[in-house]
Amino acid sequence: xxxxxxxxxxxxxxxxxxxxxxxxxxxxxxxxxxxxxxxxxxxxxxxxxxxxxxxxxxxxxxxxxxxxxxxxxxxxxxxxxxxxxxxx
Numbered sequence: 001x002x003x004x005x006x007x008x009x010x011x012x013x014x015x016x017x018x019x020x021x022x023x024x025x026x027x028x029x030x031x032x033x034x035x036x037x038x039x040x041x042x043x044x045x046x047x048x049x050x051x052x053x054x055x056x057x058x059x060x061x062x063x064x065x066x067x068x069x070x071x072x073x074x075x076x077x078x079x080x081x082x083x084x085x086x087x088x
């Protein structure tokens with residue numbers, strides 16, 4: 001009660017990634033973002049243009065999973081999602 005809705009999280013996360021990707025000082029740079037699963041799902045669903053029903057996509061990524069985005073000419077492309085680089 002009183003927390004953000006998934007629509008609000010997706011809007012906020014989407015605005016964040018769009019603003020970040022539009023900053024000139026980060027072009028030609030690698031940027032590392034760490035976040036929790038709900039914010040990541042909002043970012044990815046925003047990039048995919050998904051509906052709120054598609055918010056969770058493939059589900060919550062495992063801890064420390066890596067998702068790679070590429071931004072070229074203002075277009076954000078999902079390169080790799082939820083990659084695990086460790087063994088348990």
